[in-house]
């Protein structure tokens with residue numbers, strides 16, 4: 106983030122974008138789309154975030170395309186480009202160990218540098234993924250306050266009794282904070298906090314600076330958030346924020362120079378909001 110600016114660009118090969126880029130809606134199309142984004146932006150942004158669902162749509166060949174895109178990103182730029190595999194995995198612990206092996210193990214073709222995970226089977230169910238990430242030098246982004254309006258129903262709910270009534274989101278943030286305690290500059294267990302959530306972090310008692318980990322902030326661009334929202338949502342935690350935009354940047358493609366220009370503009374805007 107310090108070297109390239111606080112922007113992550115999502116690789117989301119939606120059917121409409123494939124058509125706009127003149128690519129077929131099949132495994133060859135998503136492969137070409139992903140590789141073109143890596144070619145245009147590799148080495149120029151803090152991270153790339155391929156959206157697994159949009160590759161999975163095309164079955165095993167689509168998943169193979171995702172593997173190729175991850176390998177290309179790892180080789181892109183002078184020192185490789187970090188990837189966040191956006192698969193939002195979450196399951197009972199014994200199954201989570203399988204996902205950890207798939208996405209967080211050295212040598213696995215589906216492993217990026219970080220994985221998005223869902224804590225809604227209980228934060229403790231993520232333990233195998235936490236262990237695999239810490240052992241292999243990778244990271245997690247745990248869904249905390251998501252960018253979609255429906256998330257509030259679960260994430261804002263209050264649980265506990267007596268003096269310990271807290272929101273679900275605050276509990277998730279506290280679990281991440283405990284894992285990141287003492288890490289410098291930031292720990293490896295990040296959170297997903299949408300740039301669209303308004304004052305939900307304050308209202309739910311989520312202490313963002315205390316997380317001491319990176320905060321992935323989707324919702325920039327197509328979902329309506331910009332510099333004003335980033336500054337307002339993150340306040341004192343803004344130096345931890347990795348703003349994320351997919352369609353907002355991808356709409357500038359397929360021309361590589363236009364994609365790079367769009368990413369640079371989004372990165373500058375995020376930097377002004379978060380670093381200014």
Ligand SMILES: O=C(O)c1cc(=O)[nH]c(=O)n1[C@@H]1O[C@H](COP(=O)(O)O)[C@@H](O)[C@H]1O
Pocket residue numbers: 115117156191221250251252253297298299323324325326327328349350351352353
């Ligand atoms: O984990 C994510 O990346 C994520 C979490 C969230 O709360 N909201 C959210 O939009 N995302 C993802 O971020 C991307 C947003 O895409 P755009 O709206 O096109 O920028 C999609 O791939 C979403 O799945």
